[in-house]
Amino acid sequence: MTNILTLWTLGLTEEECGILRQNAGASYRCQVLDTMDSRHLAELLDSFASSREEKEEPLLLWLGSKAWLHLAKETPDLMRRLSYLPVVLLLSENPEPHLLEEALDAGFQQVLRAPLQKKHVHEALSRALEVRNLYQDMSRMSREILMTRELLNRKSEVCALMLRLFSVVSExxxxxxxxxxxxxxxxxxxxxxxxxxxxxxxxxxxxxxxxxxxxxxxxxxxxxxxxxxxxxxxxxxxxxxxxxxxxxxxxxxxxxxxxxxxxxxxxxxxxxxxxxxxxxxxxxxxxxxxxxxxxxxxxxxxxxxxxxxxxxxxxxxxxxxxxxxx
CATH class of the missing domain: 3.30.450 (Beta-Lactamase)
Incomplete structure (x- = not known):
């Protein structure tokens, strides 16, 4: 059975959400977030950050240009906490040069221009899956390194015990x-x-x-x-x-x-x-x-x-x- 992955959308129009659902396919479900409900958004971000190693959702946050500007101005702390997530920013068709420059410097996974198209959706999802798999590989490697270090520490403790017992026998x-x-x-x-x-x-x-x-x-x-x-x-x-x-x-x-x-x-x-x-x-x-x-x-x-x-x-x-x- 294929796992259903979640996509968050924040500030996208109904038409853009429809394009996203249609092209993402049955393996994804879209959850629309309210830009104005900053408290609920903060709780979601905190939940994701605290359980990231146990949960694989949301895979991606699709962020509209107006929502981005609103969060950056009204709740900058929330905007900083979006770094917990891989984010695709969808700008207007002809954004002002300074906004485009700010967007490119903001560290989003991808910055797109409207209108949203099928190729944009497929490319963003493919990249998000690669990032998720890379993160999982790194997390697994980190656990293996910690386990190896624990085993080495245990071996050292056992060796130290054996040396002390040699001394005990002689004394x-x-x-x-x-x-x-x-x-x-x-x-x-x-x-x-x-x-x-x-x-x-x-x-x-x-x-x-x-x-x-x-x-x-x-x-x-x-x-x-x-x-x-x-x-x-x-x-x-x-x-x-x-x-x-x-x-x-x-x-x-x-x-x-x-x-x-x-x-x-x-x-x-x-x-x-x-x-x-x-x-x-x-x-x-x-x-x-x-x-x-x-x-x-x-x-x-x-x-x-x-x-x-x-x-x-x-x-x-x-x-x-x-x-x-x-």
């Missing part, structure tokens, strides 16, 4: 400190509400790292147990039978909400060692760059946790051996 004192620091960094880019982990690699017990703040929004005992059960509920069956050691670390508030939790497997050399649970304020819709970043983050955390937990187990075994020797 963390233990597994608890590692998860707390990672949570703080992720919050700078994502609406993260909690970071939790379950680790069972290389031992006979499971470590449940539950995010917990020390401020007023501290998780209570019931919420901590709920998170522990929630994490174990996603673990393999054989893991659930192991003894569980609960470790509270900073970086989380609230009870588990399955719909807002992103699960990341913690794997080394193809073996699953644990799980990372990231809870967000809203379900995360990660783009390609963020998905790759999260995948890299889980590898960082896996390797760091493996080292920390191995050291912790060795220290525990040494302490037990010393206790037996004593």
């Amino acid at each position: 963390a004192e233990d597994a608890r400190d590692l998860l707390r620091r990672c949570g703080d960094e992720l919050r700078s880019l994502l609406d993260l509400r909690g970071i939790h982990a379950l680790w069972w690699g290389g031992g006979r017990e499971v470590f449940a790292f539950i995010g917990q703040d020390d401020a007023s929004n501290r998780l209570d005992a019931a919420s901590s147990r709920a998170w522990c059960e929630f994490l174990l509920g996603e673990a393999p069956t054989e893991i659930r039978t192991m003894s569980v050691q609960l470790i509270c670390c900073g970086g989380s508030t609230g009870s588990p909400d399955a719909g807002k939790v992103l699960w990341l497997p913690l794997e080394t050399r193809g073996n699953r060692q644990g799980m990372l649970a990231l809870m967000f304020a809203h379900p995360l819709l990660a783009g390609r760059d963020m998905a790759l970043a999260l995948d890299a983050i889980r590898h960082f955390i896996t390797l760091a946790l493996e080292g920390f937990m191995r050291d912790a187990r060795e220290e525990l075994q040494s302490a037990r051996a010393c206790g037996k020797a004593g």
